[in-house]
Amino acid sequence: MRYLPIDNQLFVQNRQRLAPLLKSKSLVVVNANDIMPTNADGTMVFRQNNDLFYLTGVDQEETRLVLFPEHPDPKFREVLFLRETSELIEIWEGHKLTKAEAEQVTGIPQKQIYWTHQFEQIFGQMVFEAEFIYLNTNEHTRAGVEVQTRDARYIDAFRQKYPLHHLERLAPLMHYLRAIKQPQELPLIQTAIDITDKMFRRLLGFIKPGVWEYEIEAEMMHEFLRNRSRGAAYTPIIASGANACVLHYIDNSQQCQDGDVILLDIGAEYANYNADMTRSIPVNGRFTARQRAVYDAVLRVMKEATQMLRPGNLWDEYHREVGKVMESELIGLGLLDRTEVANQDPDAPLYKKYFMHGTSHFLGLDVHDVGNKYRRMEPGMVFTVEPGIYIREEKLGIRLENNVLITESGNIDLMANIPLEADEIEEMMN
CATH class of the missing domain: 3.90.230.10 (Creatinase/methionine aminopeptidase superfamily)
Structure with a gap:
């Protein structure tokens, strides 16, 4: 990134401030934005989902954050999923975050950071302990959303796979938190x-x-x-x-x-x-x-x-x-x-x-x-x-x-x- 490193305590504290606003036995899933196409094989410049950035500081595509503050196993209370890189990706697209680097950015311990392709495996160990699932939507009063977002696709997929969980709206909580700017x-x-x-x-x-x-x-x-x-x-x-x-x-x-x-x-x-x-x-x-x-x-x-x-x-x-x-x-x-x-x-x-x-x-x-x-x-x-x-x-x-x-x-x-x-x-x- 062009900007200088940000103190990860901002993101640690933002997650801590969100936790008390959740119902008991709640799990939160926040997705990165899509990379949007233009024409042929062209794409727009990637812009991170602001709620995900607010909670992690990660400025990279194909990222997912899962929070479950009351999970019985501490290692499942904050979990980050990143796109796994390779030599081919490094050659064509450049450097992607390592788990160690992601720990420095987010303040989430490296042992709680996984690759995105591991999501279903890890999520299955978390979701059945939860009763309420907070998912994200764009609820800005001036928004006109015509293209289905990654968050919207995930809501559809979640409902099909876990139909008996109770879905909750994350957006009002994020609006409440983000309105007050933190010192950092x-x-x-x-x-x-x-x-x-x-x-x-x-x-x-x-x-x-x-x-x-x-x-x-x-x-x-x-x-x-x-x-x-x-x-x-x-x-x-x-x-x-x-x-x-x-x-x-x-x-x-x-x-x-x-x-x-x-x-x-x-x-x-x-x-x-x-x-x-x-x-x-x-x-x-x-x-x-x-x-x-x-x-x-x-x-x-x-x-x-x-x-x-x-x-x-x-x-x-x-x-x-x-x-x-x-x-x-x-x-x-x-x-x-x-x-x-x-x-x-x-x-x-x-x-x-x-x-x-x-x-x-x-x-x-x-x-x-x-x-x-x-x-x-x-x-x-x-x-x-x-x-x-x-x-x-x-x-x-x-x-x-x-x-x-x-x-x-x-x-x-x-x-x-x-x-x-x-x-x-x-x-x-x-």
């Missing part, structure tokens, strides 16, 4: 953010009228890769002019024109953890008066929203309060009428015409990380803050986004060192 996770997120910072400063000296959006993407990737990142945490949005009013614009194919503002929604990945940053900057290095007015309005909303991220607050209430702040700013910009706002349908607020997405989401191993919006905000949660104003008739879209850690005494802006104020942006570009 925060430096990994911060490293992704620091790489993003370096990248953005590089772009401030590169962007000018006439460059193409894809050239900016190339500069971005150069800085990511040279800093141990695997690349972008998500498909980058590099949207100049009217493109910035398309929320998920990813073509990145247009030339940047003098007088336009370019919206950059780009963040680095590091050790499977993610940064998520958005900046909007003038292509020629100077905002017009109107662009500056809209920019400052978005920035004020961002600052107020950031202060609302504190322990005890609820997701929906937070977004309603941010909406009120945005209404005031849009009235000030002449985009909304105060009287019409006072008489609006509360279920269809008028500000949604210019600010149609949410302000915050969980951040971590997933860019839109798992968590429950009905759970009150707690110390250790990391959120984005990303208000925006999109004026299609003016071909102007401005969004600003930072990543914020909630603490007992308030919150910490993890991107506080990345240029944000309009004057600072202009100064660095000129």
